[in-house]
Amino acid sequence: MYRRSPGTETGRRYLVWIVGLSIYALAVFHRSSLAVAGLAATERFHISASQLASFTMLQLLVYAAMQIPVGLMVDRFGSRTVLTAAVVVVSLGQAGFAFADSYVAALGARVLVGAGDAMTFICVLRLVGSWFPRRQVPLVSQLTGNLGQLGAIAAAAPMTWALGQFGWTRAYLTGALVGVVALLALRLFLRDSPEQAHLRGVPMSARDLVASLAASWSQPGTKLGLWVHFSTPFTTGLMGMLWGYPFLVTAEHVSPGVASALLSLLVLTCVGYGPFLGWLVGRHPWHRSTTALIIVGALAVTWGVVLLWPGDAPLPLLILLIIVVGSGGPASMIGFDVARTSNPDHRVASASGIINVGGFTASLLAVLGIGVVLDVLTPGSGDYTPHAFRWAMSVQYLLWGIGVIQIVRYRRRIRSLTTREQVAGGSSMVIPGAS
């Protein structure tokens, strides 16, 4: 019988990964493509700052709300099918945004962008799980999450240039058209597993779906993963997506150029943590929650020093802040890894969906909480003071407090129900009923 050589197998695996990763980076690009177009958007749609913020909020809300259905869809229909839908929906959303000429039409288009984006990451994680040997999965998943953030870099300077050069419609439409190339690559090269183009689960009734979700949720590892994902990435997200630039310019008085450079450094730092954290998590799975707790501690302490610094924080301290904040996104990948080893293969995507709700809910709460505190402390004006920003950014401690309590709680439970040997062997699943 003809057998494929190991070299061919490895080549196919990396091809599938590169296609999946590129599609995820494209989704991150679309997600972030509004960050540099704020001023243009307020002029085009005649909207206020809070209406502008509603685009980001709506996108996050749609993203978070879709995670569990998307996870179930990936387990049922496979990554190839759901990813195809994702590319079509996100590209239609971005094309709609290119032509939108009213606030309501633009909101509708952002809903589609959020929906398509929501369908992407879980598919790619699932592909990594079915194409790579188990021991490589933590590292490749880390690299996927982190390299995908390069899409945000493409959405910064190149998008600013495209908007200035070609105008709103053509700049956004070009982004949307990249989807056609992505779709072509996906249909040509992407298969759900080495053996099958489509890896589909069995059809389930509504009652079965609820039972499957309940089974995932009953695993303490799923809950631990959710709280790790809740506690770690929101600080990276809120800096990169909305509040980083105004905080650095208004509260810390750095120039716009330095602020942009610091935010680009944030994305690069995210990418840099990947190999180290992936290696650490793969090597020491028992210490995954400890790693997450140490990172949350480092985030809280560094933010504390910056916020309590009398006057403007010096630039080296702000660079340190960015480098530490950059660890939040990569640390969140630990949550997916805990969920992966706590659930059987046929439920991994729905467990990932549950995990992903954590980080995006925390990001939404943080973005909202900061906006509310800023508005309360500077009523009736958009000129936020450094004092207002310091209090506003402190909202993060509330979320870290809740997250740390929950991580400690579920890590205790999981440690009482599993052994180091079991977890080192790749499973943190507990027997149903034991938790």
Ligand SMILES: N[C@@H](Cc1c[nH]cn1)C(=O)NCC(=O)O
């Ligand atoms: N926290 C991110 C992944 C990440 C890795 N490094 C920086 N961010 C995450 O959960 N991603 C899901 C998504 O759809 O982007």
